[in-house]
Amino acid sequence: MTSRTSRKEIPHPSGDDRYKAIDRTMKLFHYEQDALLEVLNSAQESMGYLSEELLIYISRQLNVPLSQVYGVSTFYHMFTFEPLGENNCIICTGTACHVKGSEQIVQTLAAEFGIAAGDTTSDGLFSLRSARCLGSCGLAPVVVLNGQVSAKETPNSVMKRVKEVVSLSKDKLQRQEAG
Amino acid sequence: MNNTKLEELAQKERVRQEQYQRRIFCCTSTACLAAGAGLTHTAVQQGVAAYQGDKNEVEVVQTGCMGLCSRGPLVRVDTKDEDAVLYGDISPEVAQRIVSRHLPTDEGVTEPDPDEFEEGVSPHDFLHFRASRRKVEAKQGLEKNIIPLDLPFFTKQVNVVLSETGHINPEKLEDYLAHGGYTALARVLDKMTPADVCDEILRSGLRGRGGAGFPTGLKWNFVRQEEAPQKYVIVNGDEGDPGAYMDRTVMEDDPHRVLEGMIINAYAVGATKGFLYIRGEYPIAIRRIRRAIRAAKRRGILGKSVLGTEFSFTAEVRIGAGAFVCGEETALIHSVEGKRGIPRIRPPYPSSAGLWGMPTGINNVETMANVPSIINKGADWFAGIGTKKSKGTKVFALAGHLRNTGLIEVPMGITLREIVFEIGGGIPGGHKFKAAQTGGPSGGCIPEEYLDTPVDYETLGKLGSIMGSGGLVIIDDTTRMPDFSRFFMDFCVDESCGKCVPCRVGTVKIRHMLDNIIAGNSVPEDLDKLEKLCRLVQTTSLCGLGQSAPNPVLSTLKYFKHEYEDLVQ
Numbered sequence: 001m002t003s004r005t006s007r008k009e010i011p012h013p014s015g016d017d018r019y020k021a022i023d024r025t026m027k028l029f030h031y032e033q034d035a036l037l038e039v040l041n042s043a044q045e046s047m048g049y050l051s052e053e054l055l056i057y058i059s060r061q062l063n064v065p066l067s068q069v070y071g072v073s074t075f076y077h078m079f080t081f082e083p084l085g086e087n088n089c090i091i092c093t094g095t096a097c098h099v100k101g102s103e104q105i106v107q108t109l110a111a112e113f114g115i116a117a118g119d120t121t122s123d124g125l126f127s128l129r130s131a132r133c134l135g136s137c138g139l140a141p142v143v144v145l146n147g148q149v150s151a152k153e154t155p156n157s158v159m160k161r162v163k164e165v166v167s168l169s170k171d172k173l174q175r176q177e178a179g
Numbered sequence: 180m181n182n183t184k185l186e187e188l189a190q191k192e193r194v195r196q197e198q199y200q201r202r203i204f205c206c207t208s209t210a211c212l213a214a215g216a217g218l219t220h221t222a223v224q225q226g227v228a229a230y231q232g233d234k235n236e237v238e239v240v241q242t243g244c245m246g247l248c249s250r251g252p253l254v255r256v257d258t259k260d261e262d263a264v265l266y267g268d269i270s271p272e273v274a275q276r277i278v279s280r281h282l283p284t285d286e287g288v289t290e291p292d293p294d295e296f297e298e299g300v301s302p303h304d305f306l307h308f309r310a311s312r313r314k315v316e317a318k319q320g321l322e323k324n325i326i327p328l329d330l331p332f333f334t335k336q337v338n339v340v341l342s343e344t345g346h347i348n349p350e351k352l353e354d355y356l357a358h359g360g361y362t363a364l365a366r367v368l369d370k371m372t373p374a375d376v377c378d379e380i381l382r383s384g385l386r387g388r389g390g391a392g393f394p395t396g397l398k399w400n401f402v403r404q405e406e407a408p409q410k411y412v413i414v415n416g417d418e419g420d421p422g423a424y425m426d427r428t429v430m431e432d433d434p435h436r437v438l439e440g441m442i443i444n445a446y447a448v449g450a451t452k453g454f455l456y457i458r459g460e461y462p463i464a465i466r467r468i469r470r471a472i473r474a475a476k477r478r479g480i481l482g483k484s485v486l487g488t489e490f491s492f493t494a495e496v497r498i499g500a501g502a503f504v505c506g507e508e509t510a511l512i513h514s515v516e517g518k519r520g521i522p523r524i525r526p527p528y529p530s531s532a533g534l535w536g537m538p539t540g541i542n543n544v545e546t547m548a549n550v551p552s553i554i555n556k557g558a559d560w561f562a563g564i565g566t567k568k569s570k571g572t573k574v575f576a577l578a579g580h581l582r583n584t585g586l587i588e589v590p591m592g593i594t595l596r597e598i599v600f601e602i603g604g605g606i607p608g609g610h611k612f613k614a615a616q617t618g619g620p621s622g623g624c625i626p627e628e629y630l631d632t633p634v635d636y637e638t639l640g641k642l643g644s645i646m647g648s649g650g651l652v653i654i655d656d657t658t659r660m661p662d663f664s665r666f667f668m669d670f671c672v673d674e675s676c677g678k679c680v681p682c683r684v685g686t687v688k689i690r691h692m693l694d695n696i697i698a699g700n701s702v703p704e705d706l707d708k709l710e711k712l713c714r715l716v717q718t719t720s721l722c723g724l725g726q727s728a729p730n731p732v733l734s735t736l737k738y739f740k741h742e743y744e745d746l747v748q
Contacts (some may be wrong), residue, residue, distance in 0.1 A: 036517035041459065041498050075519040075676075076500030078459045095422030095619060095652045096578035098666055132501070132670075134460065135424035136210040137578035137652075138248025138585040149213040151251075 012057065019057075021046040026061055033064050040073050049080045077132070085120040085127035087165045089158070090144040094133030101154075102141040106130055108155035109162060125169050126162070181479075181487035182365045188478075189356035196357060199238045199259075201281055203227070204345065206253040208244040208431055209424070209463055210585075215270070216252035222271035223254065226278030237282060243432020245345040246333070248585035250326060255345070256281050265326045273324055280321060331601040332583050337564065337590045339572045340548040344432035349467050352474040355435040361480060363554035367443050368488045376447035377403055380550065383558035384570030389415060389506065389543035390618060390647045391723070392569070392636040398540060401530035402448040405538035410450040413534065413541045414441050415511060416457040416464065419503035420619030421670065423650030425574040426544035428586055430457065430464035433548065434471035438494065440547030442485065443554065445492045448540050453494045454515055459501055469496055503620070503674035506648075507722045508533075508541045510676065521676045522722035543648070545574055565591030569635035573649060579616075580655040582607050589634070596630040599653055610655035614738070618647025620667045620674075621727035623734025624660070643734040645727065660739040661746060665693040667731040674724065682725030685716035689732060701747045710736055 012019035025042040029035030039058055043050060050073055059066040073079045091097075091106050106117050109128050113121050120127040136142045139151035143158050146165060196202070205220040224239050245253045250267030254277060257263045266277055347354040355361070367376055381396025402410060414437060418426040430437055437455070445453055457465050472494050475481040483491045497515050504510045505520040512534050514520035533539025549571060553561045562570050569591040575598070578584045582604030589598065595615050599605070606612050614624040623644035625632075632638050636646050654663065668690040675682045692709050695701045713729035713736075720726045736743060 034517040037500060037514065038498065038517070041500060072517070072519050076502050078501040093421070095420075095616065095650065095666070096576075096584075098421075099579050099652060099654050099658055099663075131460065132419070132503070133421035133423070134209070134213075135418075135427045136213045136248070137422050137424060137576050137650075138210050139213055139251065140578060140584075142213055151210075151213045 018046045022054075022058070023061075031062055033062055036062060036064055036069065036072055037076075040069075040076075040079060044079050049083050051081070082120065083124075086125050086169045087146055087162070088127045088129065089146075089162055090129045090131050090134075091117075091158075092132075092134045092136070092140070092142040092144075093130045094137060094140075096137035097133075097141040100140040105141060105143065105153060105155045105158050108159055112159065123173075125173070126166050182369065185356060185361055185365060185478075185486070188353055189360075192353040192357035196238075198235055200235075200283075201237045201259070202240055202257045203237065203278070203281070204240045204242045204245075204255045204257065206243065206245050206251065206345065207241050208248075208428060209461075210244070210248040211251035211253060212463075214248075214251035218271045219252040219254065219269045219274045222274035223278055226275045227282070230278070230282050232283060240348050241350070242347060243344040243349050244341075244428045244586050246336075246341075246585045246587060247326060247583060249581075249583055250585075253326075263328065265328055266321070266324045267326045268324055273321070276321060277324075330583075332585075332587070332604065335593070335597060335602050336588050337572050338588050339552050339561075339564075340429060340436075340545055340574055341433075341586070341588045342552070343436065344428065347433070349432045349434055350470055352435060352471070352478060355433070359555065360435055360551075361439055361486075363551035364439050364442055364446075364480070365486055367446055367554055368486055368490060373403055373447045373449060376443060376554075379558050380447070380553060383553045383561040384565075384568075385546065385549055385553060385561065386569065386636065387543055388545035388549070388573070388648065390621065390645055392646060395542065395546055398530060398542070399444065399447050401528070402450070402538050402540040405531055407538050409452070409535075409537045410448060411534045411537055411539040412441060412445045412448065412450045412453040413511065413515065413539060414453070414455045414544055414547055415506065415508070415541055416455055416461075416468075416544045417499045417505045417511060418458055418461075418544075418648060419506045419674075420621075420648050420650045422578055422616075422619055422652045423576045423648055425576055425586065425649040427458070427461045427464050429544055429548050429574070430455075430461070431467050434464075434467045435475070436548045436551060437468070437544055438471050438475060438481075440542075440550035441494060442481070442492055443550050444540060444542060444547065446485075446490055448538075450540065451491055451493070453492065454497050454534075455494060456497045456499055456505070456511055456515060458499045465496060465498060472496070502676070503670070504676045504722070504724050507724060510722070511541065512539065519676070521678050522724075524721065545649070566633060566635045568637055569646075573634070573646070575649045575651040577603055577651050577653070579653040580606050580608075580610065580657075581653045591635045592633040594631050594633055595625060598634070598651070599630065603653060606653070606655045608655075610657060613654050613656050613658060614660075614735075616644075616652040616654060616663075616731075617650065618645040618727075618730070619650045620670045621645060621723065621730055622647045622650075623730045624654075624663070624738060625734075626738040643730065643737055645730070660735040660742045661693060661697050664731045664735045665690065665697060668693060668728070671724070671728040675728075676724070679719075679721040679725060681716045681719040682721070682728065685712060685720070685725070686728055688712060689716065689729065693732070696743060696746050699746060703744065703747045706736070706740075706743055706747060 022043050055069050059069045093102050117130045134142050141153050143153045207216050252269045255265045343358050377399045385395045386392040502520045505514045507522045510520040510522040529539045564571050572588050574588045616624050639646050672686045677683045713733050717729050
């Protein structure tokens with residue numbers, strides 16, 4: 001275990017602003033080890049995913065063994081360890097959405113992009129994820145595309161919108177490469 | 180802040196609300212937001228802002244769930260001395276029309292019969308005519324958006340927990356006060372001893388709404404009788420059942436009610452610190468509870484001296500990171516401590532050794548939300564609702580193949596038939612009712628022949644299902660039962676924490692057997708093996724997750740065995 005110096009007061013050496021939110025959370029909880037879950041939540045929120053480097057940083061700051069940080073973060077579903085794609089589609093697969101056909105939506109998208117739920121396409125343009133329940137069961141099936149929640153979806157309606165946003169990103173990427 | 184000041188604040192807010200002739204309530208709960216309530220709310224605000232008349236005439240209130248989520252976004256217009264009108268399926272354009280329908284046009288003009296103006300309109304009437312005409316036109320075409328409030332969906336309900344949702348602005352403490360909020364807390368602190376409170380709750384017959392149905396008063400008493408330097412209370416808002424959102428709605432739409440119940444709980448058991456453990460997937464609930472805590476602190480309802488008394492209590496939010504098993508109390512405690520959410524063997528029960536080894540009372544959100552009403556109206560009133568052993572009401576998230584889906588609160592003892600065919604409006608599309616699934620992955624399917632049994636803890640248990648936290652998914656004849664139970668088993672495989680073998684290995688094995696049955700690779704004897712394995716997992720697992728994981732399989736094996744048999748022929 002590393003020594004308990006006043007490392008805490010020193011901001012993250014990268015100077016990355018996103019670390020500030022994480023530092024703030026740790027400070028709020030007085031760097032207590034019990035705050036690990038809160039800190040991981042705030043890290044996931046500000047970074048979008050938990051990189052190895054980030055886990056090491058949290059482990060050192062809170063004086064919690066890295067094995068424990070890893071153990072806790074892999075236990076819970078909300079933490080991800082790879083960056084998400086540019087476009088992100090979450091399909092609710094709760095009971096209500098399931099009986100109203102959310103599985104077909106997942107399968108249609110998975111087949112189209114050649115990835116499984118939870119994966120990101122190799123060009124990094126699209127991530128497909130499923131959620132346990134988004135709590136909008138009265139409006140099943142529910143889909144969240146790039147943060148936009150929509151209700152009573154069908155495979156076709158979702159596919160249409162996903163293709164739109166992905167092709168927009170593709171165009172943008174090509175323009176950037178060209179120019 | 181003390182009792183009198185609280186009442187002054189409440190009175191001030193009531194007077195403020197009274198001055199408005201009309202109040203337009205826009206639902207901005209998660210479900211309605213998914214249906215586009217954000218745009219609807221903006222459109223209503225714009226419509227009102229553009230209104231030229233008296234600004235004191237109308238107020239737009241951002242409120243919570245009105246129940247009928249399948250018709251969202253919902254807007255209700257309350258006019259003084261008139262019946263409220265509820266609108267559903269509202270696009271921004273319809274929202275504009277609703278506003279112009281309800282806002283009075285120029286003074287003194289009564290709504291004309293449009294036919295009167297067909298011929299010979301005098302020029303000086305023109306402006307009046309145009310304004311009135313607009314109102315009439317707005318009314319036309321709105322019929323299909325009007326939801327009659329005398330539908331069985333509304334009249335069959337009894338609202339205790341949900342009595343303020345849809346009527347108050349959840350982000351405003353004053354609004355809760357104006358509806359009688361925190362009077363129960365004031366009463367408890369002023370007139371009752373902790374033992375009195377526990378006794379009152381025990382007499383009311385309130386049982387845990389998380390699913391298991393343990394008598395709440397008993398649980399409180401256990402914690403109260405412990406001697407310890409520190410005691411804690413935890414509100415369990417980790418609603419993991421996929422297909423249920425009762426707790427989310429209460430936390431989002433009436434956060435102060437949960438908080439009030441929690442503070443009363445803390446006083447009754449002698450706790451000075453409490454945690455609200457909320458599912459990470461519920462950002463709005465987290466935000467609103469946090470806001471409610473801040474507001475309560477500012478007004479002296481939380482803190483060193485609660486309402487000016489010697490009782491001190493602080494509350495904090497903890498965010499769950501998505502693990503179904505954390506609904507189990509010992510797992511939840513580990514999670515609050517920042518560890519992996521893994522259950523442990525009980526005893527010792529959390530009431531004697533819980534959070535950081537101290538006596539801890541853990542109660543579900545809905546249980547907490549019942550407490551203020553019980554204190555205000557008395558244990559006898561509460562015990563008067565429901566059946567002999569199950570008192571009060573239960574909130575259900577009604578979903579699946581039904582005409583009306585949404586959030587309902589019904590008295591215990593109501594029959595499933597009433598819920599499905601009267602409140603739910605029956606099965607659409609010419610299909611037939613097949614089963615009602617209660618309790619999510621821990622519950623079971625109830626077939627048609629038991630539709631007339633009353634809904635309470637004991638009856639549902641006898642039928643092989645459980646009350647559960649309140650998920651109620653109705654399925655029609657298009658769903659195949661083996662597939663459906665595989666869906667739940669898949670969930671349990673994923674959510675098993677891995678600590679004990681029966682659950683970790685058993686659920687995977689059950690899923691494998693179901694896969695084989697569905698693929699047609701099984702023989703009839705496999706059904707017996709499947710049942711035996713289910714019983715084994717049920718009886719030997721460590722915690723509630725494993726013990727109840729086989730329920731969906733067992734209940735469908737019991738009531739829909741022919742569907743399995745057809746596959747193994």
